[in-house]
Amino acid sequence: MGFRVGFTTWSLITGFPVMANLLLGSNPDYVEIGFGALIGFTTPEGKPFFSSYANPGPDMWVGTLGFRYQPDSGGIVFRVDFTPLFWNGGVVEWGGVSMGRTF
Secondary structure, eight states: OEEEEOOEEETTEEEEEEEEEEEEEETTEEEEEEEEEEEEEEOTTSOBSSOBTTBOSOSEEEEEEEEEEOOTTOEEEEEEEEOOEEETTEEEOOEEEEEEEEO
16 A cells, blocks of 8 residues: 655646555556545636535545556656546546656
């Protein structure tokens, strides 16, 4: 079980994903499963974008299901994920590709 915090910007909107994730498989190929919240989404003017004053709490929930290449010895990390967004009683199908470095 792992945790991650990030920063995202999307169509001039900014926020911070906070997620718990689980890697299943063996080095270096893993299936990644996770769930978390997107917090602090705002417009460029600093106004809340997704939050509702009548319903305080996380702005949006997000899931993760995908593939992660991450050697235990460190180096390049590559991910391809399906990341559905749960917001306002509905689901927005989303996905992404990321690359980075682990140490």
